[in-house]
Amino acid sequence: MSEKKNTPMMEQYLSIKEEYPDTILFYRMGDFYEMFSKDAEEAASILEIALTSRNKNDADPIPMCGVPFRAADTYIAKLIENGRKVAVCEQVEDAAAAKGLVKREVVRVITPGMILNESLLDKTSNNYLLALNSVRDTAGLACLDISTGSFRTCQVPKNSSQFPPSLLDEAVKLDPKEVLLPAHFEGDPQYRQVRQALSGRQITYLPKMEFHVEDARERLAQKFKTRSLEGFGIEEMPASISAAGAVLSYVRDTQLTDTLHIFQITPYDLSSYLKIDDRSCRNLELLANIQTLDKKGSLISVLDRTVTAMGGRMIKNWIRHPLVDRKKIEERLDAVEELMGASHILALIVNHLKSVYDLERLGSRISMGQGNARDLLALRTSLEKLPGIFKELALFKAPLLNGTGLEDRDRMTEELTGLARLIKAAIREDAVHVLNEGNIINDGYSPELDEILAISRDGRSWIAKTESQEKKKTGLSSLKIKYNKVFGYFIEVSKAQSASVPDHYIRKQTLVNAERFITQDMKEVESTILNAQEKRSALEYQIFCSVRDEVVKKAVFILKMARFIARIDTLQGLAVAAAENNYVKPEINDSQAVSIEEGRHPVVEKLIKGERYVPNSIEMDNETNQLLIITGPNMAGKSTVLRQVALTVLMAQTGSFVPAKKASICLIDRIFTRVGALDNLSSGQSTFMVEMEETANIVNNATENSLVILDEIGRGTSTYDGMSIAWAVAEFLHDLDDKGVKTLFATHYHELTRLEELKPRIKNFNIAVKEFNDNIVFLRRLVKGGTNKSYGIQVARLAGVPDAIVRCAKHVLSGIETGNTHPADLPAPPEPSPPPKRKTRKKRVSDPGQMELFEHGNPDLKEMLAGADISNMTPLQALNFLNEMKQKVLN
Incomplete structure (x- = not known):
């Protein structure tokens, strides 16, 4: 029996899937992403969608499921949350122009540590991909947030066979969403504590060669276009180089595009920060309430008064990494003090910051070719606020506020405000997020586009005018010109009047109640209109890409400015929290x-x-x-x-x-x-x-x-x-x-x-x-x-333990304190005496005896005390309350 032959489409799918075996392949087919075989079975179960099959009549049908491409982010997020990786395979040529099977390629692989889509990210938390390795007598860590371009590394001595606990503490503190480890870490008992410390996170084991120091060094030098790594301060940090090189290799293999927003790697020293391990972080409830794991009831819920997503991430990082450098601490305190002393300026700064979007993630997404027109509009709105922010900050003396330490501040501000003007001139305020359907470029920006728009508009007006003229010429009151995707533009006449149409009308379709016709003139105009629309969409996309390219050229400036704005937002948030809560400068x-x-x-x-x-x-x-x-x-x-x-x-x-x-x-x-x-x-x-x-x-x-x-x-x-x-x-x-x-x-x-x-x-x-x-x-x-x-x-x-248990406990304690050390040797506790009968007393103006505050025989009094809000009583209310209590005791 001959082996069943796959269709060309399935052959293409299987060949692509073979290159990405550890992912679920989202294979684009028209308006859907389709999944087949084991991918379909796994995805359908996780996503709770229908599992169907391809070639249902075959003896061995292929399992299949699909999701709409416009809603793909939601489904991808669910797969990522369940520990899966998703390879997104797109049609990379126009289906209409393709000869035979449409060409398809994987354009990116989405993993927990490789997410750019804002809807899949927590705006106040970094989404770190982290790598660890040890090289001889050192151990290193590198962490990258691809959504912001932040790339950092540190290295510590390794004095024994045990992986340094301080580095593991730092790895846990960074809360990575995905961890890269050398393959030999997976089963080696020597690295058990590494696996245990990072359990619950997605761990990807890479071949040892990806961590090879010299290969990693070359990879980093090529990425940053430098002869050595001395300029970054990591030339003599082999473990850091090894981990950072593995990160870059993973980014290259999953993103399949330039990452211009990753423009530097920053080393840091763990000894520069106050150390507080993850257990102590939980005990002190720095980031989450220990009971509910919610932000409410934690330190950050009190201190985080930031108004931008960037500031929200920075205050979280500051709380987890307090400083040990007195000068740097005092610089922050001085900045907070100056902001508190100028509340009117602080209010103006906060008002500006409220209009600033997430510049870090906008710049990163746009630079990787995933930004749409709305992203450019958000970027423009943010950049337009820079002059106002700097105007207010110029009034302060603190270096952290006035930007004196910001490299090329004036040039950056000029370049970025110019970029804002470009976006304003080019991109429509009501631009849609889909890039290939037009309606994204302003009238007047491109003469060529304006000419095409005029042709398209003239064509539509010709259609409207033609309908009116044809009615007059033919006397057919039911005549209408309509459009559908099958016939294009056509003339529709009621069945009753169809016999009276002119001879040059060409019959196209007969319906129950109407007849449809076309004319040669109409087809020529239709061709002009449709070609103009097609040309318009293509030209608008081309213009959009040229504007986006200008943004990409300024990506480094955008990210540097984003980090400065984040710092300003963090400092103003601390000033607001201090003012609201009556804090003092330490x-x-x-x-x-x-x-x-x-x-x-x-x-x-x-x-x-x-x-x-x-x-x-x-x-x-x-x-x-x-x-x-x-x-x-x-x-x-x-x-x-x-x-x-x-x-x-x-x-x-x-x-x-x-x-x-x-x-x-x-x-x-x-x-x-x-x-x-x-x-x-x-x-x-x-x-x-x-x-x-x-x-x-x-x-x-x-x-x-x-x-x-x-x-x-x-x-x-x-x-x-x-x-x-x-x-x-x-x-x-x-x-x-x-x-x-x-x-x-x-x-x-x-x-x-x-x-x-x-x-x-x-x-x-x-x-x-x-x-x-x-x-x-x-x-x-x-x-x-x-x-x-x-x-x-x-x-x-006080906690409500029954009186019988309380009496017994007091009896046992009394016996132990007097030398009877075993409760079993003690006699039974005496039964409580019945409460004395209350004597009827005459009302008196005053009672010389002392009223018992905790009298057991008066539950009404207890209930009154329990329900009293003493802190909010006025003096008169308090006197009335005391009088009411007295009456209850005396009656």
Whole structure:
């Protein structure tokens, strides 16, 4: 039996698919992208679309599915979200002019790290493609956001067979959407921690040769048209060169076009930034609320007052990469201060910025040939705002604001405003997004186009005039001139009048109620009209491409300007946040001290309702107050105090004002946190194991310039084991390298307060509470001295634990405290006495006795107190409320 022969179209499809085996091939056929065989089965399942078949009557039909090309972005996004890659195969010649099968080629491969379409991207987050590799005694990282042109790299020493944790921390911090690794990383146990750190992300393993240093060096030099990489500062960074070369190779193989917007590679040093690992980022809720994973309730939700997408990405990067360079921090703080001092100018700048679109992504998309007319209009609108922005910024002294550090600022501004004028002259305000259907170029821009438009318009007017004339000549009242794609222009006459048509009418079609005719003159005019329309569309596309080419020539200027505008937007956002939230400018000191007067938690203070936020002061240094042990009951506010100190330091080193009455902050090199853990069951890790891993990370990597936040370590195991570990960790951090490390240590192990007597730089503090008849009120105030009570039973009562359990717990605690150490040896707790019968009292003007605030026998009073909004009462309302309470007690 002879083997079944494929059609020419299927042969073409299979040959293209063979070149892109790890993708789903979107094969363009007219107005649809079609998928076949396994691609169709996989795509139909993911996209939830109908799976049909080609050649249904064959013994072995080919599975097939398709999506409309105008809606393709939505379907591509869903495939990308499900970890697939999509190869887009277009018709690269006109079907009408093709002889035989239309030529098709893959024009780009879309992967999670190679997305340009704005609708598929998060506007406030970079979409990084990241590569990692190690070369001899170094390890390197390179990250590219192709949608903005940002291309950066860093390298660290590799002192052992283990991949450097600091580089893995940075890789996770960048949150890449796709990772490139050498093929040998896939199964090698040596790189298990790399795979684990990046799990959940799309990992693409490339042949080792793609990471070869010399080949990568040549690839980079060719890309940037340089003889060496010295000008970029990476000539002596082999691991960086290796990773960056792999990135460029992947871009070349997937984008299949020039990437002129990637015009430089920027090295950076991890030691230039305050280190805060991903776990601490989550613990401090820098970018997301730890409970819901939403932006609301996070630090960025408070600080991000940017109005452009570029600024939104930059503030996120600043929060994740605080500075450790005092001069650079103070430059940011000075800029924020100057903006706050000129609120009227700040308002004008914000108003200009609101009209600026995403210049980074517009410039990148246009430079890669994927921009349409609407993108050019958005670019024009943005560039027209530059003169107004620079006019306002010229009034400031801060270098970060007035653009004195912006290379070729005046030339760039002139070139880009000229580009805006070109776009305004050429592109219609109502231009459509489809490029090959005309209606995108302004009248008057091109004489040749104007001539074609005149012919087209004259032809249409000829048709209208001809209809009127033919009616008069023939006397046929039902005569109309119509158009369809089959016949072009034709004359339609009702059936009743069809016998009276002139002899030169040529019958074309007979309908039930009408007859259709053509004339020779009409066909000649039709040819002129249709040719003019076709010529118009082709010429408009040609003119559009010439305008777009001018934009491409200025792509580097656009991207440099975009980054400057992003910085201005980020700084104004910090100024607005500071003004709205009553923040102060922190002082950056060299005395190794952290002094915060009446500090507040930037997020909690905005979320609490029904009570006033209680500020707290903190003094820490390396001489007398280095390790603060903080005791107090749960819910009293220990964790809030710990977090607000860490956030205040981080905000200051970001360049932000801080929530305090006054603050002086020394430079911190790293913030460590251990503030609660969840069981990591999927990895077989208990809460205690996670606790100990975090603690090990701290004690192994903290320095005298670090800040450590410890919240309840050791509670995941037995009391004595936990207390012993907590004690030992506190001593270790105090004695570290004979210098110690600044530490805030919250604990329920009151035994640790004895360390103040044993170690000179340990001090005790507690969160104050007020006791009322075996109940407590949280005062939220941090005061000196330790406490020997946990108030756990009182907190249980506040939480709604039944009274029977509370009584039993008090009874067990009393027995243990008196020496009966096992609850089983204790007698049963006594039953509560019945409440005394209330005596009838006569109404009195005043009652000399003290009213019990937490009287158990008066649920109405409790309900009144629970529902009272004391913070918003006027003095008169408060007096009336007290009087009402008194009446309830006395009646």
